[in-house]
Structures are given as structure tokens and as C-alpha cells.
Amino acid sequence: MSTICRIAVLGASGYTGAELVRLLYLHPNVKIVALTADRKAGSTMAETFPQFIGLELPPLVAIAELDWSGIDLVFCALPHATTQEVLKTVPAHVRIVDLSADFRLSDPAAYAYWYGHEHHALALQAEAVYGITEFARDAIAKARLVANPGCYTTCGQLPVVPLLEAGAIDPDEIVIDAKSGVTGAGRSLREANLYCEVTDGFHAYGVGHHRHMAELEQGFSAAAGRPVIPAFTPHLVPMSRGIFSTIYLKPTEGHDAKSLHDIIARRFAGEYFVKVLTFGSHPQTRHVKGTNFTFIGVSNDRRPGRAIVTAVLDNLVKGASGQAVQNMNCMLGLPEQTALEQLALFP
């Protein structure tokens, strides 16, 4: 692409908004021309995130003030629910990557069940492409609206979907025990997100009922060709970034942990952002921190005939803003890794 794509970021004062700025500012093919943050309109990005002091960035404005005529593509990092109302008003020439959960579920009834109200933008929902890049890049390339997947669900679907598609595991025996860093909760002011409530301890939340289940069930059911309900338990780790999924699986007749490893390794053999470790090795979240990579490991379970799969990603990058940029690259016909080649910040 020879021209520069003009970018707006809605909801720039949140963590995924800041992460988009971090990644897009150095992207050679785009220019950030608008940043919105309704409650902080009138201030600068550097006041909200001082790491950006001295950069050439547009001021924070209210969404209503946007001049859409100068915008080619918008990243929407708004809270769930408000997103629907806002995106309905975006002019047709503007392509959209939405980081909220509002357009991830294709079934309006599923949306209504999990979110407690009818969807307010059904027409848009119908055209949205669910965007795990590795699984849907052709559709993403042509999409006007990409629903960027959730962090937990990306970390669960990348390793499991290929196994379900291959018929290599029992769809009724999937346990995903997931652990997330605290940025997953965003920058919202809730007591549960205070430093002293999170540090030096560990807990589960949403046990038996968490909205990300809907997305997992949608992806797994599509892959298996029949309804699939996995066990899924999210936990909060005292760390800023990272998701770790420990996945307990029951290979089907003729399969074992080793063959599951082979299926996953073959499925991602050509992928830049997915690395499958040698059999029996397992990743750490810190090895992908700040990057768009997903690392996957597979082992035998000690229980005969079972397997354990682990996967890690950075919830703000491959789990949110990085995959959003990867999807944008895909939409613009750019190499997917453009501006996403940073190596992990460890230690």
C-alpha cells in the first residue's frame, strides 16, 4: 500500500487504547489522526499516559466531535454495550476493528442470553467477521467490520479448534483452567482492581458463569459441528499482562497427546505469531510479554489416555490490540507482522 491509512482510536484513555497507540505510532503505513476519550476530552494523551510525552499525537476529543471524512479506519476500544450505539453512526467508508465483545456473538439469541438485553445493532452484527486472524484471514481481508476476539477465547481457541476440527478430542471433556493478568480488567475504578486487593494473592472469579464462555462455545461448536460446552474457569494473577490456559483433554480413539501435538504443530507451521514448543515443553506468559505471539505446549497427562495442553499470550497484544493491528494489516493487504515484530520484554 503506497498511501497512508488514517486511523482513529475510540476510547484511547483505556489500556487497550494506549496499547493501540504504542503499536500504531511506529507503524510505517498508518497515521493516527484522531483519539477519543469522552470523559477526558480536552486533555492530551500524554496527560493520560505520560509514556507518550513528546510524541506527535492528536488531542483527546469526544466522539461527537470527530470529523469522519478524514478517517479511513477506526479502532473501537469502548466499553461493552455503548459500542453498538456508536458504531451504528460510523459512515460507510470507514472500516472498523471493534475490540469490545458487542459483535463477537453471531447469534442474536446468544447475545441476549449472555448480556441480558437485545442487541441494538443487528444489521452490523450480521456483517461482522469474528477475527482470530489465523482462522479467518480471507474473510477479515474483505470485512468492513471485524469483531476482535476476547483474550481468554483467543488463548483457548488457538490450541483447541484445530483438535476439534480434526475430531481428535472428545468435545464433552474439555477443561480450560485460565489465568489472566490484571490489565484484562481494564482501567475501571473497581475495588477488586486496587493494588492491595490483587497483589500477593490469587483467586478465581466468574466460576461456572463468565461471558467469555459464550465465545468459546460458539467457536468450539463451529469447529466440532455440534454443540460444545467446555468447563472454563478464569483466575486473576498478580501480574499486569498475560494469559495462561491449562487445558485438560481426552483424545479420541486412535489419538494421544503426541498426535494432538502433531495436529497443532502442523496447523500453525506457517504462522508467524503462533509457536508450538517441542512435545513436553510448556511456555511462560513472560516469554510473550509485549508481543503478538502465542506459545503452545503439549504433554501427556499422568491419567492414561489424557493430554494436557498449555497456551500463553499477552492479553493486551494478541488478546486485544495486537491482534487488532494484525487484523488491520490483513484488511489493508499489508504483511501481517508489520509493526508487530517486537520481541518480548523479559526480564
Next chain:
Amino acid sequence: MSTICRIAVLGASGYTGAELVRLLYLHPNVKIVALTADRKAGSTMAETFPQFIGLELPPLVAIAELDWSGIDLVFCALPHATTQEVLKTVPAHVRIVDLSADFRLSDPAAYAYWYGHEHHALALQAEAVYGITEFARDAIAKARLVANPGCYTTCGQLPVVPLLEAGAIDPDEIVIDAKSGVTGAGRSLREANLYCEVTDGFHAYGVGHHRHMAELEQGFSAAAGRPVIPAFTPHLVPMSRGIFSTIYLKPTEGHDAKSLHDIIARRFAGEYFVKVLTFGSHPQTRHVKGTNFTFIGVSNDRRPGRAIVTAVLDNLVKGASGQAVQNMNCMLGLPEQTALEQLALFP
């Protein structure tokens, strides 16, 4: 008990040793009369752990220097393997609470399989009582040698053993996804224990093969009356103390998550140190930090007919030194909670 029990702590320079001193120093019925630390012999406990500055404590000496005649009961917090050689030499009048793994497995063949060599103190092993206090207090009261259980296994056995005994869960469908703080690794100098290797990240270790499995299998098999192998995966959390177990279970015909909750609640109704939360509530490790308590929660899984149980404890207290003191109290005929009534240090 009217007289004071004279206590020695072997291996006082490690974390479980320090924790024993923290708990025993204020115990009204005992007096610490000897502390050993072979590599630090000649120095003081306050030099090794400055929080003890100003306390009246015996100097650190080598084990060989001990005068056993003045000792009634010894806590052994030595590394695995060396323990066997040392404990063989303890005179018969001295009762023993051993915090190592050396005497936890009652089957010599199982010991040899998991530890790679024959047991060197088979006679002692034969008389050792495996000491989850709530499950074995009568035997503990009379024991000369109590094998104090592991942290992971205490946190797994307390909630699951009652369910296996009641026949309420399928023994072949137990998944224990366990997460531990870093004190579980002790004070040993390994790269994996360095601050920068642990902080701000998360990982699994020993996937598919970890020595604590042997202890879990022993306890579960005894409870079920037949061999049981659970899935068990330990993970390292960037926190000092605490174990969190997320346990996925399949209730048997006639049972569901609610009835599992009832069984557990009834089993621990009279117990001071085990608290079962209301159905659907789940604990945090921070709520038991520094205490000898175990908190247990039970929920429905979203998968029909399955249940999720969570449990937390402080690995240095109920998972090691606290249960050791509880066992000592039991051996001495004292109220079990003596010197163990502290409330959690949170925040």
C-alpha cells in the same frame, strides 16, 4: 499439660524453619531449646532472619552438636533424602514431626518409584503416621513420628477425600489445577526462584509428572478403596504464600454440586481450621495468609452434571509449619488451635 515441652527445630534457616519459630515462640506450652542449620552453624537466627532480632532464641548449631537429652520433640525441616539418615539417629524418647516428603508414602515401592532410590529408614517409615490432622488425629495423638503432609496435597485432599469416601464423585474424573506461591520452593538458590524469573508472569511446571502426585494418589486411593489417579498440574504464582486448587469433578449418579457441598460442609462442621463457604462462593489465598485455615468453595460447572470445587491455604502454615504445630498440639494433648489463632494478614 503443666510442663513445658522442649523443642528442637532441624533446618531452622529455611522458610519452614523460620515459620516454625514464628509460631512456636509465642506458644505457651513449649520452649525452643535448639535450632540447627548445618551451613550456618555458629551464627544466630536473627542473622539469618532479621525479623527475630532481640528474641531469646538458641544459637544455630550443627545437628551433630545437639544434646538430645534435653529435647522432647523435634521438628525436622530438612531437605528430602537427608531426612532419613538424620531421623534414624534420633533417640527413642524424642517425638518427631517431619516436614519433609521422606515419610509420607507408606508403600516402599511407591517411594522408590517417585524418588529414584530405596528408602533408607524402612523401620521408621513403617511407624510413621501421615498427618492431615482433621483426618487422623487419633493416630497422630499416639504417634512417635508424624509425616507432615505436603502443601499441594493438603489442599487437594481436604476437599476431595470426603467426596471419595462418600462415593459421591467419579474417581477417574478428577482434575486438580493447583497454583502455589513461591515459598513452596524454599530458600534454595535456583535460577528459577530469582525475583526476575518469577515476578509479573505465570507458568506451569512438572506438567504430567510431579512428586506430589504420589501423595495425592495414596490418599485418594485409600479414600476410594481402589486405585485413583487424578490429573494434577502445579503452577507458580508471583506471590510469596498461598495455594489455590481449582478442582473439576464429576458427581456420581444421584449427586450434584449442591450435594457435594453438603458432604464437605458436614464433614468439616466441627473443625476449627476448615471453613466451607456458602454454595457458589469461592475463596482467595489472601484471606488465609499467615493463618492455619483452609477455605473451601463449591459451584456448579456450566457443563451439565459437573462440579467445581476450590480450596485455599497458606502453604507455609496449614501446608507446612502450621499443620506441624497443629499435629504437635494433638500429640501433646493440647487444644489444636493453641498458638495458631492469628487472623489473616490482609491487606
Next chain:
Amino acid sequence: MSTICRIAVLGASGYTGAELVRLLYLHPNVKIVALTADRKAGSTMAETFPQFIGLELPPLVAIAELDWSGIDLVFCALPHATTQEVLKTVPAHVRIVDLSADFRLSDPAAYAYWYGHEHHALALQAEAVYGITEFARDAIAKARLVANPGCYTTCGQLPVVPLLEAGAIDPDEIVIDAKSGVTGAGRSLREANLYCEVTDGFHAYGVGHHRHMAELEQGFSAAAGRPVIPAFTPHLVPMSRGIFSTIYLKPTEGHDAKSLHDIIARRFAGEYFVKVLTFGSHPQTRHVKGTNFTFIGVSNDRRPGRAIVTAVLDNLVKGASGQAVQNMNCMLGLPEQTALEQLALFP
């Protein structure tokens, strides 16, 4: 004291409130008979702080619902400013330990300068005793209202006041570089207190202007017998508890670092809660975590003729609720260490 003192805690849902409950629940001479938390009235302490599940504690009520006739002594852990209005209404038979800053400054003009408004309870202010226990225990014993000192100021005054009283340091050359854990900011919902804003980083705040300066200046000026203004910079450390003060001093003619050490050591020779390390040794916050102790160290500065003093305490204990209980013990004629003998929780 043969009777039990009946205690109310106002503001029990904050961190200092919870810490008071932790310490008082096991105190042999008191009973908590009332807990207030206006916004959480109607719920239980265990709902707000699950570590208290199963304890016998009164429900959380609004202050207006209190029956003062059954209360002998009240701990007030309310936010600054509201405290004045509330304490004016406390009946005369109830003694008060106030943990806010509202009654710490004895000069109404100083209060008005630092807090931006006239004091609303001048009569009470006039009778309040400023309560660093080690410096004022006779007055505290007789006081009706004790103004419990701030955390930073306790950690600054304990080592420096004896030196000013002795004329051993230049009052114009005092630099206190102070570092605090995050509990110092309480449980209030501010963006700056979110986990992700605090972890894995370090910063100063209130540089050149912080309200605790007023308290330091008051204490130092009284000790020196003339106005003293120290440099004081607070910083936020990614830890829950602890204050560390690094203090740069200029000994007066005839004094050096060693003689400063001697003065401090002599001053606290008989004190249970203040420990002065050997010359050249320095403390860590973790060695006093969860305790009411203060540790102090003294070294030569490399600059000729200068000295460096360090001091640590737990801001929630000696810096707040622990000193409040120490003061209560003093007011009730009990041994000061009653219910405050716990050893540090380390690691």
C-alpha cells in the same frame, strides 16, 4: 483491668478498620461491640473482608445507629474532615483514639493552612493528645482523645526527635526520603491506586508539598525548640505494607554518626517496640510486616561529617492501627504490648 472494655470501630470497612479488628479480636481485655461503615451498613464484616468469615463480630451499621451507652472507647478510622463532625457528637463518657489527621495539629492556623479550611471542632482539638506512645505515654494514659500519628511522621519522628532534643544535629539540614506501601492510600477508588498503575514501577508524589510535612514540622520544631522545616519526599513502592525512611543528617560540632547511634539507642533502650540495630546495619520493611515494631539503623555517610539514618515500620500497624491499640492499652493501664506481640510475617 478486670472488666472488659467495650469497643466501637468507626469506619470498619477501610484497611485501618480491618487492621483494628485483626488486632482487637484476640485482645484479652476488650470486646468489639460495634462496627460502623455508612456505605456498607446492613452487611457484615466478613462480606467486606472475607478473612473474618466465621468470627463473632457485630454487623456493620451506620454511625447514626450507634448506641453509645454500651461503648467505652471508640477507634475512629474515618476519612479526614468528616471526623471532626462525628467526634463532636461522641458522648463524654467515651474515650477516643482517632486515626485521622484531624486532631494531629495543635495549632489551628497550621491546620487551616494545610487543610484549606477552619477546624470545625476547636474545643476537641485543644484537648487532643498527639500520640506517639514512646514520647507521650503519660499524657496518653490520661487523655480522653488521642490523635494517633500518621505513618510517615511516626517513621520520621521516632529516630529524629531524640537527636533534635539532644542538639546533636543541625535542624536546617534534615532530608527525609520516605517510601510507602500502597495501603497507605487506603481502599479508596482512585486510578492511581489500581494494581496496574502501581505494580512493577516506582514514583514520588507530593514532591515539595505533602500534608504530612505539617506533622513533621510540628514534632521537629517542638523537639528543637525553634522552627524546623525538613525536606520530605514521599514515594510509592509496589508493596502492600511498610514505610522506609532514609534520613540524611548533619551532626553538630562534637557529634558524628556513631554518637547519633548512641543517642538513639539509649533513648529506646527500654522500649518494647523500637529496636535499634548495630551501627552500620539497616532494616528492611519486610522484617516488621504485620508487627508494631520500628527498626532503626545508623551509618556514616561517605560525605565527611554526615550521617545516614534509616527506619522502618508497618504503616498499618505502628503507623496506624497497632499504635492505636498501643495507645488504648496505655489509656486502659494495660501492658502496652498486649495483643501486639505477633512476629513478622516473612517471607
Next chain:
Amino acid sequence: MSTICRIAVLGASGYTGAELVRLLYLHPNVKIVALTADRKAGSTMAETFPQFIGLELPPLVAIAELDWSGIDLVFCALPHATTQEVLKTVPAHVRIVDLSADFRLSDPAAYAYWYGHEHHALALQAEAVYGITEFARDAIAKARLVANPGCYTTCGQLPVVPLLEAGAIDPDEIVIDAKSGVTGAGRSLREANLYCEVTDGFHAYGVGHHRHMAELEQGFSAAAGRPVIPAFTPHLVPMSRGIFSTIYLKPTEGHDAKSLHDIIARRFAGEYFVKVLTFGSHPQTRHVKGTNFTFIGVSNDRRPGRAIVTAVLDNLVKGASGQAVQNMNCMLGLPEQTALEQLALFP
């Protein structure tokens, strides 16, 4: 430069070595052709630092195995002392950026005083250029051997040297209270670096005597034109990366905090990597994490006639490997920011 510079990294298995690889791997003008790690020779970089899995990197070899003929420039990240012996053997055609302390002190007597032995490579020492890039870029451009400065000293010299050169502060009244993340201690196996010894607490070390003082005194004395000894106290913060310096200064006649701010701002007006905040604003370490930036703030002290300056940098980047790459860019005639433009990873 049209050709590719061939790079070796000595000591690649340490943290500064890994950081060099992170920065150099994506550098368009260099190629890493050799990595050494004597104790891990024979293994791969990805085995030592799994974040590098899948990258094209040479294997880890012993230094003795190096073929220097194919190397143009070497980064030496070896421990202090061994460095001298190794660098003496480097062929003359190879340029050197040394990250150890071995060549930082130009006075052999000062080296002998602080390190306890004579320098073993005096000829090399005589030609070494001390490399704070902003202060010495002309000499660096021509140097064969650049002594890369220490992290603490870079963070102290950047803000203070311009003030000393301007005669704007009293050289006898400099207090630098410095705080560092744990990566500053490297990956060495010392008890003090274990997670449980560092997390959730704070302490000072090397009080009154720390080797970085020598470097500060050298730089400050040169800037002032007479001997200068500052107070300098290093502290350890429970975080991985970052240095925060709080600097207490006494402006000379005719100067005040505001004029100090002006001097610093003017001095760094054209610098890419040094950002001076608006007067009264102060930086956080997290705002430069992973970057080569230094942020500086200046305020009035509450003490009349005094000033407080703060400065932050990432000790592994501007404090070590980043400044090393900046110096290499300078030596190669490349734009200094090449491969160093990443924005901070926050949150």
C-alpha cells in the same frame, strides 16, 4: 553505513546480554554473528531465554571458541574483573562496547581503591572513553573501546552534571537517594535476589559505601572542576526494571529550582532520549520501561532555597544495553535512535 556490522555478544546468558539481543536482533544495520556464555556453551539462546524461540541466532559458545576475524564489534557483558583479562585478547580490528565497570574509572588509583586490586589492563583503560552518549558523543564516535556507564550513575549524572558545569548548585550539598529494580543485580544466584527475599518489601543496601559512588564522584568532580562527594544511597524496589533518583540540591546564589530546571531543559533540548518534564512534574519508572529514554523533573523543595530533582530510566536499556546500542550507533555513524525507538510497555 551500507555494509552490515557483524556483532558478537560476550556473556549473552545474563540479563544485559538478553537485552542486547532483544535490541540488536531487529537493528537494520547489524547482524549478531556470535554469542558466548562459557557455562552454557553448547546450548542455544532460546534454551536460556525462551522468548527467543524460533529466532535465527548463533549458538552459545565459549569465548575461547570465537573466530574474531568475522567480528567487527563486540559487546562485552561479562562480570566485573574477568572483563579485563578477556578484553586484552580482543584483536585490534574489533571495536568494543564494554558494559562492565572495569573501564569506567580513568584513575588507576581510584580503581584499585574501590575494587581492591590493581587494574590488569592499564593500556586499554587509558584509551577507554566513558560513554554517556549525550555528554561524549564525539569521543565515542572515534573510540575503539567505550566504557558503558553504570545504571545508577547515568541516572545521577544526566540531571546533575549540567548543573555542576553551570555552577548552579553547591557541590558539597548533593544527596542522591536512588532506587533500583532487581534486574540491576543480574541473574546471579544470591539469596538476596530470590523472589521471596525481594517481593513486597523495601530496603537500602551499600549504605555509605557502594562502588557506583566512584563513578559519580569522577563525573561530578570533572563537571565541577574540583573534588565532589555526593551522598548516595541505593535501594532495592520490588520491580524488575527501572531506576528512580530523588536528588536534593542547594542552588548557588542567584539560582533557584526554576533556574535549575531551565538549565537542564536547555542542555537536553535537542536530545532524542532525554525528556525534561514541565516544572513541578515528576516521572515514574513505568513510563520509560523497555525504552532508552530518561525523564527528568524539577520542583521547589519546601525548605527555602533548595530544589528537588527526580530522574528515571530503565536500568537494562538507558542504564545498560540500550545506551550500549546508542553508543554503537554513534561509533558506526548511524542515527543514534536506530533500533531504539520502542515506546514504553505500560501497563
